Amino acid sequence: MAMLSVKNLGISFGGLRAVDSFSITIEKGELYGLIGPNGAGKTTTFNLLTGVYKPDTGKMFLDGVDITGKNTIEINKAGIARTFQNIRLFKNMSVLDNVKIGLHNNYSYSTAAGILRLPSFFKSERQMNERAHDILSVFNLDQDANLLSANLPYGKQRKLEIARALATNPKLLLLDEPAAGMNPSETEELMETITLIRKKYDVTILLIEHDMKLVSGICEKIYVLNFGTELANGLPQDVLNNPEVIKAYLGE
Amino acid sequence: MKMKPAKQVSNSTRSNLITIGAIIIVYIICQIMIANGSISNLMKGLLIPLCYYSIMAVSLNLTVGILGELSLxxxxxxxxxxxxxxFFSKVTVDTIPNVFIRFTLAILIGALAAALLGSLIGTVVLRLRGDYLAIVTLAFNEIIKNVMNVLYIGVDSEGVHFSIKDAASLNLEEGGQTIVNGPRGITGTPKDATFGIAILLLILTFIIIINLVNSRSGRAIMAIRDNRIAAESMGIDITKFKILAFTISASLAGVAGVLYSHNISTLIATQKNFGYNMSIMILVFVVLGGIGNLRGSIIAAVVLTLLPEYLRFMQDYRMIIYAIVLIVMMIFNWNPKCIAWRKNHSIKGYLAMLFNKQKKEA
Incomplete structure (x- = not known):
């Protein structure tokens, strides 16, 4: 069964059809790329998939479960986690706490247990710390665990966002321009990290990216959006050589 | 609103212990001064108010600093x-002669009543944000105060009677007792509050908030403050945790109210004690003490409560001086240059320098 199966998803803002009949099937463990010119509706698609916007039309299924019209929290609990194009870290909290927020729904003890420092508090917190350090070490961030997240350099902030999203234990990870603003060596490192987390956490990934080196380097399939509609969809070599894609996005 | 950056975990635990230690030391000093009579009557009368103002400031800091919502x-x-x-204490003053049990129950009832109202109001108003939330909470503040001014409650053998007209319409039996008497409030509340209990409650309030902040729920609350959209996409129930923080903050304010009412003989809801003047004064404590900084809230509450009292000799100029002190404190606390100066001239830094010098000499 497909991990994510979306049929004819669409949304309008007033008279503008921002996304129209977006259909995609992502198999378990696949790494899908979503590309397209500015304003094509890529981030809007992400917002639809994560419940920030409610779609006007269409259906979406995650691992066979209908998640159409659910809100952001329910969709996250169902198993979709995302990062943001403009970094949205919890800036006044430590790097470790940022990841522990991601673990919020995976470990549970009551507020009263927290205030009264009952044994369940210490037990869960210890497990959370271990798990958070595990995730951070994958991203080489464990030595920065106690830093304020706002004080991290840009590249590490991007990584921390991915780490935080992974902490929610998602089935599907949506990455919104993970390499934006990174220099070539940082991008290189990011590609390695993405490959590593796919193996380690067995997660399916859909990513938006403008860096063609990254897209052609790691994506197994590519979906091209233009003016809210599908321009091409398929294997990288087919899509990137498609004359329409070259005309609309890559440039001749 | 700008937030004070959260400190590192190990540092913050130590700094909290220092705060609690400092409170206990101040308590001991005050007790010694009371014992040998070297404390003025004015100061003696201010000890409990200092505690409940501090509790108010610390609990409001949970809403303003930790949750990041402005409540007036x-x-x-x-x-x-x-x-x-x-009300509880006056009704049970004969049936529960043990002061400790009665006052403990009174504290719980005060906290519960405030928490209940806090969660009710929170559910309604926390849909709003920023200035709008401030305006609506201000309105609820006035509503509560004014309702208390027209409320008549009496007790007789048949039970509790309510009225919002006058004491006569309560239709009490012979021997019935009017407890809450409209604008005349409640008179003859037993004076159960002592300085020791007040200090204990202040420390408890402090620990409750510190423990909350350093737990799963507290992190969720701070995540909402830092970035609502990201918190939502991490699966955090925004509404639930906002109401939770607001309710805890309200119930701790209720505890401060219990201390207040058991420290005076006549409890009346006036503009001065429960109106927006008070709410704004507490907010001033929080802002000047540092938003999100609990220790600062306590210091600001103490300094700004004592100041007008010690400035009494200046008579009419008193409030002008008070205002100037507020401005100076604000600059000292928040101006970037002042912050840099404080870092370079901190006591800790001097001590470290001294220590290093001694080491070198040795």
């Missing part, structure tokens, strides 16, 4: 806590 209705919750507990 904090005195309203204090009002509810004060009236609920004073």
């Amino acid at each position: 209705g904090h005195a309203g919750f204090m009002c509810i806590g004060a009236f609920a507990s004073a």
Whole structure:
């Protein structure tokens, strides 16, 4: 069964059809790329998939479960986690706490247990710390665990966002321009990290990216959006050589 | 609103212990001074108010600093806590002669009543944000205060009677007792509050908030403050945790109200004690002490409560001086250059320098 199966998803803002009949099937463990010119509706698609916007039309299924019209929290609990194009870290909290927020729904003890420092508090917190350090070490961030997240350099902030999203234990990870603003060596490192987390956490990934080196380097399939509609969809070599894609996005 | 950056975990635990230690030391010093009579009557009368103002400031800091929402209705919750507990204490003053049990129950009732109202109001108003939330909480504050001014409650053998008209319409039996007498409030509440209990409650309030902040729920609350959209996409129930923080903050304000009502003989809801003047004064404590900084809230509450009292000799110029001190404190606390200067000239830095010098000499 497909991990994510979306049929004819669409949304309008007033008279503008921002996304129209977006259909995609992502198999378990696949790494899908979503590309397209500015304003094509890529981030809007992400917002639809994560419940920030409610779609006007269409259906979406995650691992066979209908998640159409659910809100952001329910969709996250169902198993979709995302990062943001403009970094949205919890800036006044430590790097470790940022990841522990991601673990919020995976470990549970009551507020009263927290205030009264009952044994369940210490037990869960210890497990959370271990798990958070595990995730951070994958991203080489464990030595920065106690830093304020706002004080991290840009590249590490991007990584921390991915780490935080992974902490929610998602089935599907949506990455919104993970390499934006990174220099070539940082991008290189990011590609390695993405490959590593796919193996380690067995997660399916859909990513938006403008860096063609990254897209052609790691994506197994590519979906091209233009003016809210599908321009091409398929294997990288087919899509990137498609004359329409070259005309609309890559440039001749 | 700008937030004070959260410190590192190990540092913050130590700094909290220092705060609690400092409170205990101040308590011991005050007790010694009371014992050998070297404390003025004015100061003696201020000891409990200092505690409940500090509790108010610390609990409002949970809403303003940790949750990041501006509430101007904090005195309203204090009002509810004060009236609920004073009502209880007055009714049970004969049936529960043990002061400890009665006052403990009174504190719980005050906290519960304020928490209940806090969660009700929170559910309604926390849909709003920023200035709008401030305006609506201010309105609820005034509503609570004014309702308390027209409320008549009496007790007789048949049970509790309510009225919002006058004491006569309560239709009490012979021997019935009017407890809450409209604008005349509650008179004759037992004076159960002592300085020791007040200090204990202040420390408890402090520990509750510190423990909350360093737990799963506290992190969720701070995540909402830092970035609502990201918190939502991490699967955090925004509404639930906002109401939770608001309710805890309200119930602690209720505890401050219990101290207030059990420290005076006549409890009346006026503009001065439960109106927006009070709410804004508490907010001033929080802002000047540093938003999100609990220790700062306590220091600001103490300094700014003592100051007008010690400035009494200046008579009419008193409030002008008070205002100037507020401005100076604000600059000292928040101006970037002042912050840099404080870092370079901190006591800790001097001590470290001294220590290093000694080491070198040795």
